[in-house]
Amino acid sequence: MAIEVVIPMLGITAEKGKILKWLKKEGDFVKKGEPIFELETDKVVTEVESPASGTLKKILVREDIEVPILTVVGIITEKGEELPERYSGITPETPLPNLAIPEFPGTSISSVPSISPAEGFFDVAIIGAGPGGYVAAIRAAQMGARVLLVEKDEIGGTCLNRGCIPTKCFLSDAKIYNKVRNSDIFFNGSEITIDLKKMVSRKNKVVETLKHGVSMLLESQKVTLVKGVGKFLDPKRIEVSLNGEVQVYSAKNAIIATGSLAASLPSIKVDGQKILSSDEVIHLKEIPQNILIVGGGVIGVEFASIFNYLGTKVKILEMLPYIISTEDDEVIRALRFLLEKQGIEILTEAKVLNASHSKKKIELTIDRKGRQERVSGEKVLMAVGRIQHTKDLNLDKIGIQMERGFIKVNSRMETNIDGIYAIGDVIGKMMLAHAASEEGIVAIENLMGKVCEINYERVPNCIYTFPEVASVGLNEAEAKRRGYGIQVGKFPYLKNGKALAIGESEGFVKIIAEKELGQILGVHILGENATDLIGECLLAINLEASVEDLGEVIKGHPTISETVKEAALDWQGLAIHMPKQSKA
Numbered sequence: 259m260a261i262e263v264v265i266p267m268l269g270i271t272a273e274k275g276k277i278l279k280w281l282k283k284e285g286d287f288v289k290k291g292e293p294i295f296e297l298e299t300d301k302v303v304t305e306v307e308s309p310a311s312g313t314l315k316k317i318l319v320r321e322d323i324e325v326p327i328l329t330v331v332g333i334i335t336e337k338g339e340e341l342p343e344r345y346s347g348i349t350p351e352t353p354l355p356n357l358a359i360p361e362f363p364g365t366s367i368s369s370v371p372s373i374s375p376a377e378g379f380f381d382v383a384i385i386g387a388g389p390g391g392y393v394a395a396i397r398a399a400q401m402g403a404r405v406l407l408v409e410k411d412e413i414g415g416t417c418l419n420r421g422c423i424p425t426k427c428f429l430s431d432a433k434i435y436n437k438v439r440n441s442d443i444f445f446n447g448s449e450i451t452i453d454l455k456k457m458v459s460r461k462n463k464v465v466e467t468l469k470h471g472v473s474m475l476l477e478s479q480k481v482t483l484v485k486g487v488g489k490f491l492d493p494k495r496i497e498v499s500l501n502g503e504v505q506v507y508s509a510k511n512a513i514i515a516t517g518s519l520a521a522s523l524p525s526i527k528v529d530g531q532k533i534l535s536s537d538e539v540i541h542l543k544e545i546p547q548n549i550l551i552v553g554g555g556v557i558g559v560e561f562a563s564i565f566n567y568l569g570t571k572v573k574i575l576e577m578l579p580y581i582i583s584t585e586d587d588e589v590i591r592a593l594r595f596l597l598e599k600q601g602i603e604i605l606t607e608a609k610v611l612n613a614s615h616s617k618k619k620i621e622l623t624i625d626r627k628g629r630q631e632r633v634s635g636e637k638v639l640m641a642v643g644r645i646q647h648t649k650d651l652n653l654d655k656i657g658i659q660m661e662r663g664f665i666k667v668n669s670r671m672e673t674n675i676d677g678i679y680a681i682g683d684v685i686g687k688m689m690l691a692h693a694a695s696e697e698g699i700v701a702i703e704n705l706m707g708k709v710c711e712i713n714y715e716r717v718p719n720c721i722y723t724f725p726e727v728a729s730v731g732l733n734e735a736e737a738k739r740r741g742y743g744i745q746v747g748k749f750p751y752l753k754n755g756k757a758l759a760i761g762e763s764e765g766f767v768k769i770i771a772e773k774e775l776g777q778i779l780g781v782h783i784l785g786e787n788a789t790d791l792i793g794e795c796l797l798a799i800n801l802e803a804s805v806e807d808l809g810e811v812i813k814g815h816p817t818i819s820e821t822v823k824e825a826a827l828d829w830q831g832l833a834i835h836m837p838k839q840s841k842a
């Protein structure tokens with residue numbers, strides 16, 4: 259098959275390039291990876307490598323002409339292969355509009371010439387550069403694919419710009435503030451203040467550093483990153499528009515990684531002023547005196563922890579009988595107890611019906627077991643879940659099947675349309691950044707010819723409260739429901755030297771293992787560094803280590819990870835730092 263040689267994208271800002279020197283002439287044999295021409299852009303002068311081995315059958319653009327990035331400049335054919343008909347009339351002297359793409363990033367679609375450099379060029383086009391899309395792009399490039407990554411907003415998606423990373427910056431600052439404020443070692447009763455502006459600027463710096471890092475990674479992997487809104491024209495062609503300019507790209511495969519948007523209730527509109535979603539709350543200019551958080555799921559309890567430690571009076575309103583309702587019952591109860599002890603008010607079985615504004619506050623009507631009540635606050639944070647983000651994609655036209663409001667995929671991330679995959683929040687399985695990344699890798703490996711699937715029982719759940727929650731595998735109720743004979747090992751943080759030394763002694767590690775063989779079915783941790791500790795438990799599960807194996811690992815002292823070993827030993831009745839149980 260004839261391969262097109264193009265002017266590569268050497269950075270997101272470069273728009274044009276000039277071939278300074280062809281290092282091969284027509285008819286020469288070139289090896290994949292061998293330098294084929296010298297290129298100059300406004301950023302660099304560099305040698306460009308051949309994308310394939312074969313004969314340089316035709317040079318389409320001569321030296322010293324500036325052409326847009328991605329212009330096809332030459333054709334490589336296999337041994338004995340003829341030049342495809344469509345290139346035969348073109349010579350290096352042909353005026354540019356007839357042989358190259360329009361000005362990058364694009365003139366109108368009607369002016370896309372018949373020979374688009376994008377056509378047949380990309381092995382995979384990925385729409386959305388969040389943790390699903392950018393990780394998929396890197397893995398695809400590592401496997402030798404030619405990758406197009408389309409992003410309409412910022413690299414890193416929700417996770418980097420509005421989710422995981424901003425909240426962790428705020429959690430860290432809030433924790434320090436709370437610790438100092440409540441310590442008679444550091445605080446003598448005079449004032450400690452929070453400079454919210456500085457907090458936000460620190461967060462912004464972290465986000466920018468990480469975004470820059472991801473851009474550099476993509477650039478180093480030679481991923482073609484295009485800014486604009488991606489939309490399917492058909493399963494093999496994607497239109498990208500930016501400020502009215504349109505460009506069309508072709509790819510053999512596509513991955514939809516467009517993520518999710520914050521949801522609200524039909525009766526309550528997010529206004530960005532008093533009623534906020536997680537997107538707006540991270541831009542608050544002042545710390546509110548009090549806040550109502552609608553939803554006691556992962557995002558709700560995380561913001562509750564941040565605001566509570568910053569000194570805001572927090573009330574969580576949760577429709578279900580429990581907060582973080584998918585976790586192990588014991589963890590749910592213990593977290594609620596600890597959050598309430600810290601001063602967070604939690605109303606469960608509280609269904610929010612509507613909102614009404616007054617000048618200073620906002621009032622919510624709630625239904626509690628058939629009785630209507632009113633609660634009021636300065637701000638309301640809607641944390642009632644997220645919906646798929648597919649509105650620009652034209653999915654109806656290409657016939658993508660949906661399921662419960664999200665894109666339907668199989669365990670290989672394939673949609674119902676051949677060659678189109680979907681990953682991350684847009685498929686609504688586990689709406690977590692690391693799940694999106696793993697789904698991205700699974701999609702790429704499948705489309706590159708490997709067969710692999712994701713096992714959601716080996717994806718950890720991490721909740722960033724004070725203290726943290728982390729879990730993997732089955733909770734106790736689910737293990738019993740599936741008919742396992744189980745035994746539980748548990749160890750409290752209170753008996754761990756490091757936890758006491760650092761003043762973080764609340765919580766426990768709970769290991770659920772099959773009674774006879776010690777197969778680890780689930781691990782549930784509530785406590786400091788739970789989200790890091792769960793990693794070693796996952797490793798044990800992935801390597802099919804038994805609970806006894808976990809108990810044999812020698813841990814550094816003092817470390818919080820000793821709690822995992824002790825919980826594993828407790829499963830065997832052998833925990834060292836637990837008093838001997840008297841037999842009844």
Ligand SMILES: Cc1cc2nc3c(=O)[nH]c(=O)nc-3n(C[C@H](O)[C@H](O)[C@H](O)COP(=O)(O)OP(=O)(O)OC[C@H]3O[C@@H](n4cnc5c(N)ncnc54)[C@H](O)[C@@H]3O)c2cc1C
Pocket residue numbers: 385386387388389390391408409410411412413414415416417418420421422423425486487488489515516517518536557647650651681682683684688689690691692693694720722
């Ligand atoms: C407040 C908050 C805190 C969170 N904290 C955590 C956490 O601590 N840990 C964790 O694992 N998860 C966390 N999450 C969830 C995590 O952010 C998401 O699961 C993750 O970002 C999903 O990744 P994704 O790649 O599927 O989508 P996204 O990150 O949403 O990225 C999708 C990208 O696609 C782009 N896009 C959409 N449509 C188009 C189009 N038509 N053309 C071009 N581009 C398009 C969007 O602009 C976006 O950049 C948090 C979420 C929130 C809201």
